[in-house]
Amino acid sequence: MTNNGTVVITGGNSGIGLEAAVAIAAADNRVVIAVRSATKGATAVDEIIRRSGNSDVEALPLDLASLDSIRSFAKSWNDRDEPIRVLLNNAGLVMKERSTTEDGFEMTFGVNHLGHFLLTNLLQDAITASGPGARIINVASGAHKGARNGLDFDDLMWEHRKYSGLKMGMGAYAASKLANIMFTRHLAKRLAATGITANALHPGMVASNFAREGDGGRIGEIAMTLIRPVAITSAKGALTSIYLATSPEVADTSGQYFYKCKPARFTRWAADEVACARLWDISADLVGLT
Numbered sequence: 001m002t003n004n005g006t007v008v009i010t011g012g013n014s015g016i017g018l019e020a021a022v023a024i025a026a027a028d029n030r031v032v033i034a035v036r037s038a039t040k041g042a043t044a045v046d047e048i049i050r051r052s053g054n055s056d057v058e059a060l061p062l063d064l065a066s067l068d069s070i071r072s073f074a075k076s077w078n079d080r081d082e083p084i085r086v087l088l089n090n091a092g093l094v095m096k097e098r099s100t101t102e103d104g105f106e107m108t109f110g111v112n113h114l115g116h117f118l119l120t121n122l123l124q125d126a127i128t129a130s131g132p133g134a135r136i137i138n139v140a141s142g143a144h145k146g147a148r149n150g151l152d153f154d155d156l157m158w159e160h161r162k163y164s165g166l167k168m169g170m171g172a173y174a175a176s177k178l179a180n181i182m183f184t185r186h187l188a189k190r191l192a193a194t195g196i197t198a199n200a201l202h203p204g205m206v207a208s209n210f211a212r213e214g215d216g217g218r219i220g221e222i223a224m225t226l227i228r229p230v231a232i233t234s235a236k237g238a239l240t241s242i243y244l245a246t247s248p249e250v251a252d253t254s255g256q257y258f259y260k261c262k263p264a265r266f267t268r269w270a271a272d273e274v275a276c277a278r279l280w281d282i283s284a285d286l287v288g289l290t
Contacts, residue, residue, distance in 0.1 A: 011091025013044035019238035025052035034062035064115030065101040074122035083130035089116040094173040098163035106157040112176035118287040132195025140200040146174030150269035186276040188255030197254035206237035
C-alpha cells in the first residue's frame with residue numbers, strides 16, 4: 001500500500017510503535033504519531049524521517065488517560081478534514097500498583113481499552129472518509145489468555161480484587177488485552193457493510209521499554225531485563241502491525257486476531273458475541289459516547 005493516505009499511530013515514539021512508523025513511512029505513507037510527550041514526539045519524528053527517508057511525518061499530543069485529551073485530539077483532527085487510511089492503536093501500559101486515570105478509570109483498562117475505544121469512535125468519520133479499504137488495527141497480546149474467566153463485568157475497574165505487585169497488575173493487563181480483541185471483533189461486525197476492516201494482533205514477547213519506564217516499577221524493570229535474552233526485537237515485534245497496515249493480502253480480512261502475520265486463535269471469551277456487545281455498550285456509557 002503506497003500513497004494511500006494518512007496512517008495514525010498511537011504511542012509511535014518508541015518500541016514497536018516507532019518501528020512500525022518507520023516502516024510505514026518508508027512505504028511512502030504519511031505518518032502521524034500521537035504521543036503524550038511533545039519532546040519525545042519531536043525526537044521520534046526526526047528519527048522516523050531519518051530512517052525512512054520520508055519527511056511527511058508529524059507528532060500530535062494525545063494522552064489516552066484523559067478523555068478531554070482524546071476529545072481534543074479528535075476535534076482537532078476532524079477540523080482538518082483529513083481522511084485516515086489506517087488507525088493503528090498501538091499504545092499500552094502495565095501497572096505495578098492500581099492507579100486511576102484523570103476520569104477515575106483503572107489506569108490499565110482506561111488507557112489500553114477505553115482510551116482507544118473512544119479515540120476510534122471519535123475518528124470514525126475521518127476513517128470512513130478514506131473509503132473502503134481503510135483499516136483499524138488494535139495491538140492486543142497473547143497475554144489476553146491470562147484472563148481465564150473472561151472479563152469481570154462487575155469489577156472492570158479492579159476495585160474489589162487484589163492489585164499489588166506486577167504479577168497482580170498483569171491480571172488487569174490481561175483483561176485489557178482481552179478487551180482489545182473483544183472490541184475489535186464487535187467493531188468489525190459493526191463495520192461489515194462499509195469495506196473498513198478491524199483486526200487485532202499479538203506482537204510477540206518484545207524486548208522494548210514496555211514496563212521499564214516507571215509504570216511497572218522496579219519489578220517491571222527487572223522482569224523485562226530477565227526476559228530480554230529470549231525476547232524478540234522491537235523491529236520484529238512490529239512486523240505484524242506493519243503487515244496488517246500495508247499488506248494487500250488482508251485488504252478484505254476483518255475481525256481476526258493475528259500473530260506472526262497469520263490468523264491466530266483467541267480464547268472463547270473473545271469469541272462470545274454477547275459479551276463483546278456488552279463490553280461495547282458499557283464502554284460507550286463509561287466514556288459518554290452517544
